[in-house]
Amino acid sequence: xxxxxxxxxxxxxxxxxxxxxxxxxxxxxxxxxxxxxxxxxxxxxxxxxxxxxxxxxxxxxxxxxxxxxxxxxxxxxxxxxxxxxxxxxxxxxxxxxxxxxxxxxxxxxxxxxxxxxxxxxxxxxxxxxxxxxxxxxxxxxxxxxxxxxxxxxxxxxxxxxxxxxxxxxxxxxxxxxxxxxxxxxxxxxxxxxxxxxxxxxxxxxxxxxxxxxxxxxx
Amino acid sequence: xxxxxxxxxxxxxxxxxxxxxxxxxxxxxxxxxxxxxxxxxxxxxxxxxxxxxxxxxxxxxxxxxxxxxxxxxxxxxxxxxxxxxxxxxxxxxxxxxxxxxxxxxxxxxxxxxxxxxxxxxxxxxxxxxxxxxxxxxxxxxxxxxxxxxxxxxxxxxxxxxxxxxxxxxxxxxxxxxxxxxxxxxxxxxxxxxxxxxxxxxxxxxxxxxxxxxxxxxxxxxxxxxxxxxxxxxxxxxxxxxxxxxxxxxxxxxxxxxxxxxxxxxxxxxxxxxxxxxxxxxxx
Numbered sequence: 001x002x003x004x005x006x007x008x009x010x011x012x013x014x015x016x017x018x019x020x021x022x023x024x025x026x027x028x029x030x031x032x033x034x035x036x037x038x039x040x041x042x043x044x045x046x047x048x049x050x051x052x053x054x055x056x057x058x059x060x061x062x063x064x065x066x067x068x069x070x071x072x073x074x075x076x077x078x079x080x081x082x083x084x085x086x087x088x089x090x091x092x093x094x095x096x097x098x099x100x101x102x103x104x105x106x107x108x109x110x111x112x113x114x115x116x117x118x119x120x121x122x123x124x125x126x127x128x129x130x131x132x133x134x135x136x137x138x139x140x141x142x143x144x145x146x147x148x149x150x151x152x153x154x155x156x157x158x159x160x161x162x163x164x165x166x167x168x169x170x171x172x173x174x175x176x177x178x179x180x181x182x183x184x185x186x187x188x189x190x191x192x193x194x195x196x197x198x199x200x201x202x203x204x205x206x207x208x209x210x211x212x213x214x215x216x217x218x
Numbered sequence: 219x220x221x222x223x224x225x226x227x228x229x230x231x232x233x234x235x236x237x238x239x240x241x242x243x244x245x246x247x248x249x250x251x252x253x254x255x256x257x258x259x260x261x262x263x264x265x266x267x268x269x270x271x272x273x274x275x276x277x278x279x280x281x282x283x284x285x286x287x288x289x290x291x292x293x294x295x296x297x298x299x300x301x302x303x304x305x306x307x308x309x310x311x312x313x314x315x316x317x318x319x320x321x322x323x324x325x326x327x328x329x330x331x332x333x334x335x336x337x338x339x340x341x342x343x344x345x346x347x348x349x350x351x352x353x354x355x356x357x358x359x360x361x362x363x364x365x366x367x368x369x370x371x372x373x374x375x376x377x378x379x380x381x382x383x384x385x386x387x388x389x390x391x392x393x394x395x396x397x398x399x400x401x402x403x404x405x406x407x408x409x410x411x412x413x414x415x416x417x418x419x420x421x422x423x424x425x426x427x428x429x430x431x432x433x434x435x436x437x438x439x440x441x442x443x444x445x446x447x448x449x450x451x452x453x454x455x456x457x458x459x460x461x462x463x464x465x466x467x468x469x470x471x472x473x474x475x476x477x478x479x480x481x482x483x484x485x486x487x488x489x490x491x492x493x494x495x496x497x498x499x500x501x
Contacts, residue, residue, distance in 0.1 A: 089443060
């Protein structure tokens with residue numbers, strides 16, 4: 001490994017809801033080129049940490065900084081699916097294209113470059129044949145792959161994944177991991193929250209274990 | 219049949235009928251567009267809550283004897299819409315409870331004020347008109363029609379312009395926020411647009427039936443159509459057609475306009491429900 005260039009730095013970071021601190025005084029860097037797996041028991045703060053670095057949850061104290069000129073519009077996120085999404089009337093294409101809204105300004109239509117990029121991302125996740133299908137009629141694994149395609153469209157430098165293989169059969173899960181691994185090989189920084197420790201140890205370049213962290217980083 | 223057309227042509231001569239039709243088309247178009255988003259975001263009931271707030275504000279306006287009620291009703295409703303839609307995540311009283319509280323509260327206070335400071339002899343008639351819009355659509359003034367045209371055009375343009383942003387936020391607000399969309403601003407925008415639509419729609423169907431205009435076309439379209447775009451377009455068409463049919467029937471049969479329109483929406487919903495069921499069986 002060459003020298004480490006931090007992409008996101010957390011200093012004395014405390015995250016929580018209401019009066020409850022879930023992550024306390026954490027110092028941690030996510031570096032350029034990391035494939036970081038975050039593991040730990042339920043409630044240990046994995047998802048809270050991910051919400052913190054994705055900017056959904058503001059720190060109670062301390063700081064999270066995006067370095068190296070990283071912009072929000074260069075981050076892709078694969079969140080856990082919500083109930084609302086499970087029966088949402090939208091075509092796969094509409095959903096994947098919606099990834100560009102952050103970089104899109106106020107134009108009311110998508111240009112050719114964007115559409116081609118969306119097709120590439122659908123090809124990578126093997127969802128291009130579902131392009132015109134209705135999201136709510138897909139299987140769990142297909143839905144997850146569509147959301148990954150959307151995350152890829154948005155992710156130029158950093159990809160955040162929140163339990164990407166939840167509810168997938170082993171085969172779909174393996175496809176998912178392979179796609180993520182390929183992306184990482186091509187230079188994407190990946191941060192993944194997962195329960196699947198074995199898989200995490202196979203591919204990851206770093207592991208962050210919230211069970212042992214009792215919140216000291218590095 | 220010719221007599222029917224003759225009768226309609228006869229009514230069409232009256233300006234107030236033409237006003238009613240114009241307003242009905244515009245209001246039902248706008249309400250159905252936003253309805254899709256509200257239903258999907260699980261905010262179906264917001265229309266109801268806001269219309270009660272608008273009723274309360276209207277009561278205050280008539281107590282104050284304002285010449286133009288909308289000037290008070292619209293800002294108040296927008297303010298409450300923003301409170302309800304935009305603070306949902308952070309407040310202690312959660313979404314549905316807040317809506318319930320605000321809506322019955324405003325209804326009660328509104329009725330109370332109307333009674334204490336009654337300006338006309340027929341309070342229950344006034345209240346009934348405001349709640350069920352029994353005749354107000356047929357007594358529109360030219361200024362009100364103009365106001366409606368302007369506001370609906372603004373709503374329609376904003377919706378078209380921000381269609382993709384609205385879709386992104388409706389489908390996944392977190393994702394939109396993480397990837398750099400200013401979700402706060404767009405939620406504010408959506409809340410304000412909803413409030414404008416509610417205030418406009420009160421004239422058409424009255425305060426109690428407003429949410430029907432928001433909810434039914436969207437739900438009907440969702441039974442059958444499979445992409446967000448087709449659902450939105452279908453909801454708009456369904457809504458406008460139902461309102462036109464409702465007005466025509468109301469004029470011919472002498473029924474109250476608002477409830478006739480809503481009845482047409484209900485019939486449409488069952489039609490689409492059946493189409494949806496038979497399609498999924500066939501496939």
